[in-house]
């Protein structure tokens with residue numbers, strides 16, 4: 374055998390460097406993007422006319438409306454509405470409820486029917502973080 378032991382060792386060193394680099398890249402890619410979810414009611418649930426809505430927020434801070442602070446904002450509940458485009462102000466009306474005190478849950482009353490509820494996160498000046506920071510469920514109010 375004229376097999377040299379130098380080549381495999383070099384190859385192993387290179388592989389380790391590549392592997393390390395791959396892991397670092399993978400870790401950066403896997404850092405979870407900020408997101409919101411409606412934790413309650415469950416998607417598809419049937420609820421009474423007054424029911425609790427619970428907001429979940431990951432990767433951003435929930436704070437009262439007021440100053441614009443990076444990666445911070447408050448929850449909105451959209452009733453039968455599309456998410457508000459990024460940077461656009463969330464309207465103040467019966468279909469767009471603001472929780473500007475920094476609430477993470479609220480009691481909502483709706484007449485019987487089928488609804489799409491959307492959680493929309495927006496900054497301290499009510500400017501939407503866009504569809505990426507929204508999440509929708511369907512419910513039936515009986």
Ligand SMILES: [Cu+2]
Nearest residue numbers: 463471473499
């Ligand atoms: Cu608002």
